[in-house]
Amino acid sequence: MAQKDSAPQGHGEHGGAPAVAHAAAHDADAHAHPTWKQYKWVALILLLITIVEVWVYYIPSFVASKLFVPALLIMSAVKFAIVVLFYMHLKYDARLFRALFTGPLIIAVVTLISLMFLFGHLAVRIGS
Amino acid sequence: MSASPALDHVHAGAHGHHYTTTGLDNRKIAIWAFIGSECMLFTSLISTYLIYKGRSVVGPFPHEACAPPACATALKPILNIPITSASTFVLLMSSLAMVLALAAVENRNLPKLTTGDRILGSSKLWLWVTCILGATFLGFQSFEFTSFVHEGLSIRTNLFGSSFFTLTGFHGAHVTAGVIWLGTLLAIDYKRGLGPADAINVDIAALYWHFVDVVWIAIFTLIYLIR
Amino acid sequence: MATVAASPTYAGSHSGEATGLWSWLTTVDHKRIGVLYLYTSLFFFLFGGLEAVVIRAQLAGPNKHLVSAEMYNQLFTMHGTTMVFLAIMPLSAAFFNFLIPLQIGARDVAFPRLNAFSYWVYAFGGLFITLPIFFAVAPDGGWFGYAPLTTRQFSQGLNIDFWVLGLQILGISSLAAAFNFITTIINLRAPGMNLMRMPMFTWMSFVVQFLIVLAFPVITIALVFLQFDRFFGTNFYNIGAGGDPLLWQHLFWIFGHPEVYILILPAFGLVSEVLPTNSKKPLFGYPVMVYSGILIGFLGFGVWAHHMFSVGMGPIADTVFGLTTLLIAIPTGVKIFNWIFTMWGGSIRFTAAMKFAIGLVALFTIGGISGVSHASPPADLQQTDTYYIVAHFHYVLFGGSIMGIFAGIYHYFPKMFGRMMSERLGTWHFWLNFIAMNLTFFPMHFSGLLGMPRRIYTYDAGQGWDTFNLISSIGAFMLVFSTAIFVWNFFRSKSNGPIAPDNPWDAATLEWSIPSPPPEYNFAEIPLVESRYPLWDLTHPERTSEIPHTHGGWSEHEKEADAKPVHLETERRTAKELGIPMPLPTIKPLIVAASIIIMFSGLLFIHRDDKTMAFTLIGVGASMLVGFLYAWLLSPLEEAH
Numbered sequence: 001m002a003q004k005d006s007a008p009q010g011h012g013e014h015g016g017a018p019a020v021a022h023a024a025a026h027d028a029d030a031h032a033h034p035t036w037k038q039y040k041w042v043a044l045i046l047l048l049i050t051i052v053e054v055w056v057y058y059i060p061s062f063v064a065s066k067l068f069v070p071a072l073l074i075m076s077a078v079k080f081a082i083v084v085l086f087y088m089h090l091k092y093d094a095r096l097f098r099a100l101f102t103g104p105l106i107i108a109v110v111t112l113i114s115l116m117f118l119f120g121h122l123a124v125r126i127g128s
Numbered sequence: 129m130s131a132s133p134a135l136d137h138v139h140a141g142a143h144g145h146h147y148t149t150t151g152l153d154n155r156k157i158a159i160w161a162f163i164g165s166e167c168m169l170f171t172s173l174i175s176t177y178l179i180y181k182g183r184s185v186v187g188p189f190p191h192e193a194c195a196p197p198a199c200a201t202a203l204k205p206i207l208n209i210p211i212t213s214a215s216t217f218v219l220l221m222s223s224l225a226m227v228l229a230l231a232a233v234e235n236r237n238l239p240k241l242t243t244g245d246r247i248l249g250s251s252k253l254w255l256w257v258t259c260i261l262g263a264t265f266l267g268f269q270s271f272e273f274t275s276f277v278h279e280g281l282s283i284r285t286n287l288f289g290s291s292f293f294t295l296t297g298f299h300g301a302h303v304t305a306g307v308i309w310l311g312t313l314l315a316i317d318y319k320r321g322l323g324p325a326d327a328i329n330v331d332i333a334a335l336y337w338h339f340v341d342v343v344w345i346a347i348f349t350l351i352y353l354i355r
Numbered sequence: 356m357a358t359v360a361a362s363p364t365y366a367g368s369h370s371g372e373a374t375g376l377w378s379w380l381t382t383v384d385h386k387r388i389g390v391l392y393l394y395t396s397l398f399f400f401l402f403g404g405l406e407a408v409v410i411r412a413q414l415a416g417p418n419k420h421l422v423s424a425e426m427y428n429q430l431f432t433m434h435g436t437t438m439v440f441l442a443i444m445p446l447s448a449a450f451f452n453f454l455i456p457l458q459i460g461a462r463d464v465a466f467p468r469l470n471a472f473s474y475w476v477y478a479f480g481g482l483f484i485t486l487p488i489f490f491a492v493a494p495d496g497g498w499f500g501y502a503p504l505t506t507r508q509f510s511q512g513l514n515i516d517f518w519v520l521g522l523q524i525l526g527i528s529s530l531a532a533a534f535n536f537i538t539t540i541i542n543l544r545a546p547g548m549n550l551m552r553m554p555m556f557t558w559m560s561f562v563v564q565f566l567i568v569l570a571f572p573v574i575t576i577a578l579v580f581l582q583f584d585r586f587f588g589t590n591f592y593n594i595g596a597g598g599d600p601l602l603w604q605h606l607f608w609i610f611g612h613p614e615v616y617i618l619i620l621p622a623f624g625l626v627s628e629v630l631p632t633n634s635k636k637p638l639f640g641y642p643v644m645v646y647s648g649i650l651i652g653f654l655g656f657g658v659w660a661h662h663m664f665s666v667g668m669g670p671i672a673d674t675v676f677g678l679t680t681l682l683i684a685i686p687t688g689v690k691i692f693n694w695i696f697t698m699w700g701g702s703i704r705f706t707a708a709m710k711f712a713i714g715l716v717a718l719f720t721i722g723g724i725s726g727v728s729h730a731s732p733p734a735d736l737q738q739t740d741t742y743y744i745v746a747h748f749h750y751v752l753f754g755g756s757i758m759g760i761f762a763g764i765y766h767y768f769p770k771m772f773g774r775m776m777s778e779r780l781g782t783w784h785f786w787l788n789f790i791a792m793n794l795t796f797f798p799m800h801f802s803g804l805l806g807m808p809r810r811i812y813t814y815d816a817g818q819g820w821d822t823f824n825l826i827s828s829i830g831a832f833m834l835v836f837s838t839a840i841f842v843w844n845f846f847r848s849k850s851n852g853p854i855a856p857d858n859p860w861d862a863a864t865l866e867w868s869i870p871s872p873p874p875e876y877n878f879a880e881i882p883l884v885e886s887r888y889p890l891w892d893l894t895h896p897e898r899t900s901e902i903p904h905t906h907g908g909w910s911e912h913e914k915e916a917d918a919k920p921v922h923l924e925t926e927r928r929t930a931k932e933l934g935i936p937m938p939l940p941t942i943k944p945l946i947v948a949a950s951i952i953i954m955f956s957g958l959l960f961i962h963r964d965d966k967t968m969a970f971t972l973i974g975v976g977a978s979m980l981v982g983f984l985y986a987w988l989l990s991p992l993e994e995a996h
Contacts, residue, residue, distance in 0.1 A: 036231065036248060043224040047217065054213045057353050069354055076349035079220075080342050087227050087338045094152055096541065097160050104164030107569055107656055108171035111609060112178075118605060118660070118672055119179045147881070147916035149544040154465040157538045165530060165568045172576035172606060176591070185597040283589055287597050290589035294579070312985075 042086045049075050159332040163339050166302075170343050173298060174350060177291040184286035188279060191355040199280065206281055207352055208272065215268035216348050219303075222261035223341045226310075226334045229254035233330045236323045251322050251330075255314040258337065262307040269300045292351070299347060302340045309333050372875055373940070381940035383467035384875060388474050389453030390771065393764075395478055396445035397845075402485065403437035404838060406430050408831055411795075415828035417816035427812035428495035429514070433488055435498030436518070439618065440525050441481045443752065446760045447621035448477075448529075451536055451560050453771060457866035458554045460545025460884060462877050465538035467938040468987060469531055475948035476528035483952055484521030487514070494518030497810065499611065500581070502592035502603035507585045516962055519582045520955045526571045526578075527951065533567040536560065545865070546913035547884035547905060551645065554864045554887075555638060558645050559624030562652040566613045566620075569656065574610035577603060586961050601666060608659040616655040618752060619719075620648060622759025623690060626712045629762045630694055632862040633709040634701030635895075637888060637902060640693045647686035654683040664732045665739050673732040680730035684723065691720055706860070707781025711762035714789055718754025722747055725800065743803025749796040761788075761841070768848065769855030773872045776852060780844040787837030794830030798823035857925060863888035863899075869924045875937060876930040881918040883909065889921040936993040943987040950979035 053075050056062050062071075085091040090098055116122040148154070187194030187203060194203040232251035240246045247253065273293070276282075283293040313333060316322060322330060372378075382388060410430050413421045422430065452470065456463055464470050487493045495514045496505040505515045540561045544553070553561075580591035581603070590596035592603055631638045638644060660668060660676040694716050703709070725747040729735045738744055761784075768776045802823040807814065814820055858867040865882060866873075868890055886892055886904045930937045957972030 036228070039224060039227050039231075043221065046220045046223075050213065050216055050220065053349065053353055054209060057209060063355065072349050072353050076345050079345045083223060083338055083342050083345070087223050088335055094150065096150060096152065096157070100157070100160040100164060101167075103565070104167045104569055108167040111168075111573075111656070112171050112175045115175045115179060115605060118668060119599065119601075121178060121181070147546070147918075148542045149546075149548075150542055151912055152542065154538045154542055157541055158465065158534045161534045161537045161568055165533075165572050168569050169572035169576060172573045172609075176576070176580070176602065176606075179599065179602065180597070183597045183599075185595075283583070283587060287590050290583070290591055294583060294589065294591075 038086060042082050045082060046079055049079050153328045155328060155332050156335075159335050163335065166339060166343075170295075170299070170346070173291075173295040174346065177295050177351060180287040180291050184288045186286050188276075188281045188285070188288070190288055190292070190351070203279065206276060206279055208275075209352060211268065211272065212348065212352050215265050215272075216344065218261050218268065219265045219341050219344050222258050222265065223338050225254050225257040225261060226337050229258055230327065230330050230334045233322045234324055234327045236321075252314065252317050255310055255317060259307050259310050259314065262303055262310070262337075266300060266303055266307070269296065269303075295347065295351070299340070299343055302343075306333070306337050306340055310337065378940065380945055381942045383463075383471045383938045383940060383944070385452045385456050385464050385467065385470060386771075386873060386875075386877075388470055389449045389451075391474050392445050392449035392452055392477070393771075395474075395481065396442050396449060397842075399437050399441035399481060399485070400446070401838070401842070403434050403442050404834070406434040406437065406488075408835055410434060411828040411831035413812060414814075414824050416825065417821055418813050420813070422812070424812045425495065426491065428497075428810075429488055429491070429493035431810060432494045432497050432518070433485070436484065436494060436522075438752070439498060439614070440522065441477075441485070443618050443756050443760070444529065445477055445481075447560075447563070447618075447756075448473075448532060450556065450621060450625065450760075450763055450767070451532070454767065454866060455536060455539060455557050455560060456543070457770075457869070457873060457877060458557045458864055459540065459543060459548055460865050460878060460882050461539065461543035462881075462935070463938060464535050465543060466535045467992065468941060468944050469535050471941075472944035472948055473528045473532040473535070475945045476524060476531070476951060479948055479952040480521055480524035480528060483524060483955070484517055487517045492517065494521075499607055500603075501607075502581055502584070503594055503598075503600060505581060505603075506592050508593075513959065513962070515581075516585060516959055519578050519585065520958060523575065523578055523582070524952060524955055526575050529567050530571050533564040533571075536564045537568070540564075545882050545884050546909060546916045546918050547882075551642065551903075552884060552887045554624075555627035555641070555644060556621070556624035559620040559627070559648050562648050563617050563620045566617050566652050566655065570610045570613035570617070573606055574614075577606035577610070580606075582958075586958060601663070604663055604666065605660070608662045609656070611662065612659040613652075613655045615748075615751075616651055618756050619759075620651070622715065622756045622763075623648070625759045625763035625766070626694065626715050628862075628864070629708045629712040629766050630697050631701075632766075632860050633704045633706055633712075634698045635704070635861075635898065636697060636701040637863075637891075637898060638693070639696035639699075641887065643689060644693055647689045650686040651683060654679065654686070658683055661730060661735070664735045677730050677732050681727065684727050684730070687723060691716060691723075706765065707776065707778055707785055708762045708764075708766035708860075710782065710785040711758050711765065714785065715755055715758040715762065718750055718758060718789075718792070722750025722752075722754055725750065738803065740809050741803035742799040742807045742809060745809060746796050746799035746803060749792075749799070753792055753796070761785075764845075766860065768845075769859045770866060770871045770873070772849050772852075773855050773870075774848050774852035775855050775859060776848040777844050780840055784837055784841045784844065787833060787840065791830045791833035791837055795827045795834060796830070798826045802827075857923065858890065861894070863891040865889055865921070868921065870927050874927050874929070876928075876933060876935045879924050879926075879928060879933055879935075880922075881916055882921040883913075883916075883918045884921060890923075893921065893923070938992050939994060941987070941990070943983050943990075946983045947980060947987065950976045950983065952976075953979065 053072060056068070056071065062068055084101070090101060113122070117124075150157075181190075185198075187199040188206040190207045191205045193205055196202065228248060229251050232249045232254055235249060236251065238249070240249045273296075276289075281289045281292075283289050283297075310333060313322065313330060316326075379387065379391065382391075409422060410427070413419050413427060413430075452464075452474075455461075484494070492513045494500070494517055496510060496518065500515065500518055503509060505518075540553070540557060550558075580589070583589040584592050590598055592598050592600070594600060627638055627644060657679040658676060660672060661680045664673055664676075698713075725743065729738055729744070729747065765776055765781055768774070802820045805819045805823075807818070807820045807824075814824075855871045857869065857871050859871075860867070865878075865884070868882070869878060882889065886899060887902050888899045891899050892904070954973050954976030957969045957974075957976060960966070960969035960972065
């Protein structure tokens, strides 16, 4: 089917669209809903990203570089997003649920970042 | 859009007093609100771990080796990435099993033509797999906790021990509650079967389970991988 | 109009409703649960007030020794803890419970048994944290319990254990209720009641539930850390192990600041009901009132470190939090103006409720002004930890929250109990209260700026504080007297007051379209809502001509609701007659609540090294919890239909 399009992009959001259209057309409920094939792909991507994460953990030069932390954060953010969007089907459900989740998530992330600044784990250089 | 919208409309039409403003199930709204509160709960725990990172006065330490006098004897870094990677895989796969369990419950009444269909469509199978994978994850956690204690890191040893065991302990407690919840659903499945009318109950258990998985994704990266 | 002769209390002689103690223990009816909250919280309000009276007696003059320093610590700690967690929050909860379903045209909340559970957890938790004072082991670390003072090293006894565990218990109650009301407000609104047609009280309560969902988990963790330190020897607040003394403060205030908005927004909502009704005008700027409430809630998460300006966070942090604190004054100030503009040009009716509502507008403004002065870190360095701060928060909490709650009580008493309170006594209550409150708290601005610190049990003469303290104490004794008038009015009116009509205030919203008190099923027919002021559409259409209306045009979904256009329901029937399935009463929520308290009590014994008792209690509690929770979840909510 069109599942190939949805596969190895790391960002389920855009890849899911053609699959959704097909799913909707074929689904008796006429309801957009992830299919078994999509679930399988999500699982594979999760596996793959985790392997990459652990792999880079063992590359000392990468760990020492400035890219290490951002790379890990991005990779885990992608995993987080695809589980939430597809397994928790937030992408396909009523927008209300998206609001109920992203509100607290934003407050949580901002709080965490603020605390990192307040306790000196993050710093911004001001001035020259 | 709920898991079984056709049923919601039948309900409302027939009785009138089960009307809801959104057409969604109350329990689903409540579980998402609950998940919102859990975001803040785990953020507080994770923030504290990160605040105290690098500030323990004595070892053992997560990623650094430890020599006397910070430790009684010389110690390696205490976090075991290979083992934890394995347990992370286990938990991620349990989420796959969970979505399959929910799909099986929703599609119970659809015809199953091939063996593959029957396997995919067995809610009991997938609920078992989820529970077993969840329990396996807990097994890994217990192994990790006991080996840390043997190596000299308890919840009282230092800031790392206190914040690590409290954070992962809370997460493990959530997994445990999830396994019990899923086990209950499994028991009901054996007793009278789970069909589309029960999809909402399996759905909210699934949302809880996936969220617990998602928290672990954050913990694995922030605590284990980032040095 | 009334077809019944008996007194319209919950005696239920007319409606077949159950009476007696068991009916109250097993109730899942939001109206009864609201009444339970009201009685219990009024009791704790009086108790907390008595604690304050002893404090003021002690401070009436220099170097008094009515109470020891240790007992004084327990008194101010319990006064604060009681007023915040056992009085104001549950008084708001009384209104959430009683009013929200009625205002949105629903028959009950989304989860009636969870609702009952919330109440019983609060009631038992309140006892758990209050009884210790009778044994002189009440919490004594301040209502904000700063660690490391509250760690085992510096507070050996049971006092702080009761505080930590008690607050955990109360947090469970609030969180469960929050999930309930969020679901209720989202999902049980009558057809046609979109969000911008909801009454303001429901809107402000909606914002508050989100604040609870986001803030309470943070204090839960802060308390867990303190609990683990005290009971299990962890190091979260252990300075010797590298712990940071500011961790507690940050976590506590990330909760604590949203908490004060939790305390004030419901009162704002009540005022926004009372003012338009008694001005015979719609609320001025309804959308702005909604958005400012949401903005206050949101910004409330960004100001917390203004409680910490003196700890040395550095100029960047101080500046950022100073700015956000100034910013939050804007949406708050907007509300004050909108209330004034609501009254402007209206036909004012000075009921007791109206007096209290106007009182809030005036007194909260004073508290807000001192609040703005704290927003400046340099200014706050002088003010912090002095009575100037005490003045500020009493103006916003007493002059604000309590006044708003009294307004709500006077306004909604007829609906709740079917009788009218005495307006005459209400007026006496108001004026005495207003004068006494100002007498008590206004001098504190001065003694504070003259350097009088907080939480001192005596002070030497000749520092310029004596007269101010004496005036404050006189004001406090006056408050006793004025509150006594209120209590007398409340109970006498309940049994002897004139029977109340369905809509004594000629108000506009749905709760006034049904009998006083409402029948168990609330609405015989779910209303179709066409505007923000459904009853004024029927009785005073000229008032609402400029408010958006729908006329017909219902969606397919809304048509399924089997609802009828808004109408007055004056007949009192039973749910059975009408074929409306009601949730079944059950004792299970009470028992599950009790089991939680038993488990927490078991923890107390760990500290006392009585492990047998500890594990027994925890074991018994856990078994009760699991057993009755399963029974609860597996039994149906309503009779089969």
